[in-house]
Amino acid sequence: MATTRRTVEVALATPSLGANGAPQRTALAVGPKGEILAPDLPRGEEPDLGGDHMLINIGPQHPATHGVLRLVLELDGETVVRCIPHIGYLHCGFEKIGEYRQYNQIIPWTDREDYLNSMGNNVAFALSAERLFGVEITPRCTVLRVIAMELSRIISHLVWLGTTAIDIGAFTPFLWTFQERESVYNLWEAWVGARLTTSATRVGGMAADIPDGWLDGLKAFLRSMPKTLDEADRMLTKNGIWVGRTIGLGAMNAAEALDSGLSGPLLRASGVAYDVRKDVPYLDYETYDFDVPVGTRGDVYDRYLVRMEEMRQSVRILEQAVARLPEGPVNVDDPRLILPPKSKATSEMESMIHHFKLVMEGPRPPVGEVYVPVESPKGEKGYYLVSDGTSKPVRWRIRPPAFVNLSAIPRMVEGHLLSDVIAINASIDIVMGEIDR
Amino acid sequence: MSIVFPGAALGAAAPAPVTPRGIPHRGGDVNPSAATLAARFPDAVLRHEVTWGDTTVWIAAPRARQLIQWLRDDAGERYDYLVDVTAVEHRDAMRPLEVVWHLRSLPFRRFLRLKAELDPAAALVAPSISAVYASADWLEREVFDMFGIRFEGHPDLRRILMWESYAEGHPLRKDFPLRGRFSRAEQLSQALAANPEARYSMEELSVADAFHELPEDMKRRLQQQARQVEGA
Structure with missing residues (x-):
């Protein structure tokens, strides 16, 4: 036939x-x-079919690598034998550029490194610079910055939750989380006029006080966000597919996590209760009542649980911050740092000279160096600033938590299956803008 | 699995840390590790200083690994967390380059900055601490990439943010111009002429099938243990 x-x-x-x-x-x-x-x-x-190992590239242009990360994997069948990460595709030389900028001019650059947490980076940089200048910010500014940092943490974790859910195969939570994130971006827009690249802080204060009625918008967000979180929680936490694809993956115990320099939710998921807000407090975090969630297995599932709980704790902190927000000035009363009001700068000679000198020459900190860590959504972030007494830093070093966390990825993925590399990579919560800088 | 709590070595009676206020520019509380380190290694510890609340200890560069290992392992210090490895080059060309290690002791809640000075006229070499902390691996590669400081004993010291055949030098050095050493035209022509195979390290190319498909000259260089894939 x-x-x-x-x-x-x-x-x-x-x-x-x-x-x-x-x-x-x-x-x-x-x-x-x-x-x-x-x-x-x-x-x-x-x-x-047996014998040879295969070399496979994931990225740099792959949606599951959350940016331009490239992982070169040596596979034995489907098992990862070796993982060699390659980074640097987004390197822009932030630290080099910072050496040519005044302190306030560096703040827009901090937006662009960890761009999911731009407001938090602004605050972190301002805290470092203020210690270098030796100024103490006002009580109202302190609380406003807590609000900025915790809202940033929530939206960064929301993006993490949505994109990780997509990586593991659940599309719907992505839409829920991005809807909530949108309302925070509306709040940012009402506060500073920008959504993603906020540049909200100045050395010694904020670019602007919150507008009238802004807190009502924040309260509305604080009412709606936990519901969305509960929906995602109901959909994922006990979901068989979710649990099966996350539990036991990329597990690191406490000693390994410390050795690998992990920080943030990854370190806490591994059973180390280190949170910069508790252990090296800044912005009066010790006066807020909140808990630090800690995992025990250090796997992808625990990292998910830790981040979910952190968002709830951030809501708690935000509620306390809204209740205690004091009246008063936002900026310090220090003519070395703060520009005179626009009305005076255009009508009085002295104010105009003052404005001109601050803009053209910039404030000058004394000789010295500072490292002020903060708890960013990715982990311990800090700006190391070295001053030689001029208006531009000698060295602006970003301590990038995602960079150090990512450096442990070979340790996490080796021995796991190729499909699990995606889940493990997602659990690290990388932002290539921060890693490559 | 037990939970590791920071401040555990201080006891339950130790006060909870609070936001620091009124930090003096110079002076203030010295990290007690500075004194014990100087007593234990009198020949390797040069001096210490407190700036804006953080203690900086200057050490002899060749002894860095030994000192850091001791700081991590000693029961009275327990610096179990490496925060950062970086370097500073001052605008004053006469001043030495500084390698900076930021260490944190979670059990004692201490933060220590170690600095080693390197003569810019001599070979820039510091010992690698990647055997002490695994996290130093990438951090040291970044310092090598950006400053050209070689870390002796590092298992895989190659560029990390710039590509391996990058020939313009080390970008964070003060003599490196902000726009790079080469002209835009030169940078463009180099980028267009780059061989995609140069994006693999020799280590990766040695894996499995990929090796058979290599051009002959690359195989030869691989057998000669060359790390650089493409001529710079």
Whole structure:
């Protein structure tokens, strides 16, 4: 019986090498009903499926790498034998540029490194610079900055939750979390006029006080966000697919996590209760009542639980901050740092000179160096500033938590399956803007 | 699995840390580790200083690894967390380069900055502490990439943020111009002429099948243990 033999060139998953050294391809036969017949292999030339390891690239252009991360994986079948990360595709030389900028001019650059946490970076940089200048910020500014940092933490974790859910195969939570995130961006827009690149702080204060009625918008967010979080919680936490794809993956115990320099939710998921807000407090965090969630297994599932709980604790902190927000000035009363009011700068000679000198020359801190860590959504972030007494820093070093966390990825993925690399990578919560800087 | 609590070595009676206020520019509370370190290694510890509340200890560069290992392992210090490894080059070309280690002791809630000075005219070499803290691996690679400081004993010291065939030098050095050393035209022509295979390190190319598909000259260089794939 004559069958129509349509041959299809199909490369087998693990091709064996032919005599000429090229991967061997096997023609498949298709039967009359379109079914694929068994490959018609010459006797004694079955493909050799074992043995060779395969080299596979994930990224740099791959949606599951959350940016331009490239992982070179050596696979034995589907098991990762070795993982070699490559970074630097987004390197922009932030630290170099910072050496050519005045302190207030660096603040827009901090937006652009960890761009999911731009407001938190602004505050972190201002805290470092203020210690270098030796100024104490006002009580109202302190509370406003707590609000800024905790809202940033929530939206950063919300993006993490949505994108991780997509990576693991759940699309819906992405839409919920991005809707909530949108309302925070509306709040940012009402406060400082920008959504993503906020540049909200200045050395010694904020670019602007919150507008009238802003707190009502924040309270509305604090009412709606926990509901969204509960929905995501109900959908994921006990979901068989979610648990099966996250539990036991990329586990690090406390000693390994400390050795690898992990920080933030990753370190806490591994059972180390280190939170900069509790252990090296800043912005009066010791006066807020909140808990630090800690995991025990240090796997992807625990990191998920820790981040979920952190968002709830941030809501608690925000409620306390809204209740205690004092009246008063936002900026310090220090003409070395703060610009005069615009009305005076355009009408009085002294104020105009003052404005001109501050803008053109910039404030000058004394000789010295500071490192002020803060708890960013990714972990311990800090800006190390070295001053030689001029208006531009000698060195502006970003201590990038995601960079150090990512450096442990070979330790986490080796021995796991290829599909688990995506879940583990997502659990690290990388932002390439911060890693490459 | 037990939970590790920071401040555990201080006892339950120790006061909870609070936000610091009124930190003096110079002076103030000295980290007690500075004195014990100087007593234990009198020949390697040069001096210490407190700036804006943080203690900086200057040490002899070749002894860095030994001192940091001791700080991590000693029961009275327990600096179990490496915060950062970085370097500083001052605008004054006469001043030495500084390698900076930021260490944190979670059990004692201490923060210590170690500095080692390197003569910019001599070879820039410091000992690697990647065997003490795994997290030093990438941090030291970044310092090497940006400043050209070689860390002796590092298992895989190659560029990390710049690509391996980058020939313009080390960007965070003060003599490196903000726009780079090469002209825009030169940078563009180099980027267009770059061989995609140069994006693999020799280590990766040695894996499995990829090796068979290499050009002959690359195989030869690989056998000669060359790390650089493409001529700079």
